[in-house]
Amino acid sequence: MPEFDWFYDEVRQVGTDFTDYDQVMQYDSNMGDRSAEIQKLIHIMKLDNTQTVLEIGTGTGSIAVGVAPSCKQVYAIDVSKPMLDYAAKKARDHKVDNIIFHQAGFLSYRHLGYPVTRIFSHYALHHLPDFWKSIALLKMYDQLEAGGMLYIQDVVFSFPVRNYKASIDFWIENLRAGSTFDEAELCTHIRDEYSTFGWILEGMLRDVGFHIVKAEYSGYMYATYLCEKEG
Numbered sequence: 175m176p177e178f179d180w181f182y183d184e185v186r187q188v189g190t191d192f193t194d195y196d197q198v199m200q201y202d203s204n205m206g207d208r209s210a211e212i213q214k215l216i217h218i219m220k221l222d223n224t225q226t227v228l229e230i231g232t233g234t235g236s237i238a239v240g241v242a243p244s245c246k247q248v249y250a251i252d253v254s255k256p257m258l259d260y261a262a263k264k265a266r267d268h269k270v271d272n273i274i275f276h277q278a279g280f281l282s283y284r285h286l287g288y289p290v291t292r293i294f295s296h297y298a299l300h301h302l303p304d305f306w307k308s309i310a311l312l313k314m315y316d317q318l319e320a321g322g323m324l325y326i327q328d329v330v331f332s333f334p335v336r337n338y339k340a341s342i343d344f345w346i347e348n349l350r351a352g353s354t355f356d357e358a359e360l361c362t363h364i365r366d367e368y369s370t371f372g373w374i375l376e377g378m379l380r381d382v383g384f385h386i387v388k389a390e391y392s393g394y395m396y397a398t399y400l401c402e403k404e405g
């Protein structure tokens with residue numbers, strides 16, 4: 175239920191429709207082996223059995239299930255019920271029992287109890303338009319304990335704007351040729367979803383109060399941000 179009449183409806187699907195179970199299965203297979211991302215996360219976020227972790231936009235749960243054995247408790251949320259059902263089954267199949275799955279999003283989730291010590295999100299923030307990304311980051315900041323860490327990984331642009339056509343065509347062509355993502359899906363991402371420039375995201379992160387420990391850009395189309403809420 176939105177907070178106000180003008181509040182963004184984050185349950186309304188934009189771009190790829192993750193309410194469709196076949197798309198969920200296809201997405202999981204397209205993403206392949208995530209073990210490198212899981213190991214990186216455990217290392218850079220210093221995950222151990224004292225950490226309570228919130229993952230936003232868990233999708234098929236690969237990252238949550240991968241990091242959970244290195245955490246005390248994981249809260250994994252997503253707006254898509256089919257995604258959550260798929261992720262919960264993955265957790266059961268891997269005998270992982272310290273993940274609480276919950277249907278909510280960046281804007282609607284309310285963490286009850288102590289603030290979490292870590293928040294991370296992969297390839298989900300681009301589902302929100304820029305203004306709402308800022309509100310989402312503000313909510314993450316408020317739900318994180320002082321000294322806690324945030325990690326965001328997403329499709330984020332770092333090409334010079336004048337090169338936008340060649341950069342995006344190159345990305346679509348490379349990804350189409352080297353994976354099972356189809357061209358229509360990649361076009362949908364650019365046309366209907368809300369990936370933005372790195373300098374905009376960095377400004378938003380700082381504006382809500384985060385200290386950016388490390389911003390990494392690759393291939394002009396991807397970025398990761400490791401941030402701290404200073405204590």
Ligand SMILES: C[S@@+](CC[C@H](N)C(=O)[O-])C[C@H]1O[C@@H](n2cnc3c(N)ncnc32)[C@H](O)[C@@H]1O
Binds near residue numbers: 185253279295298302
């Ligand atoms: C591209 S998938 C990424 C899933 C997963 N994080 C991964 O890396 O495989 C994007 C996910 O974000 C979810 N999503 C879309 N809008 C959201 C929102 N406002 N809040 C939380 N999750 C959202 C979608 O349902 C989908 O599961």
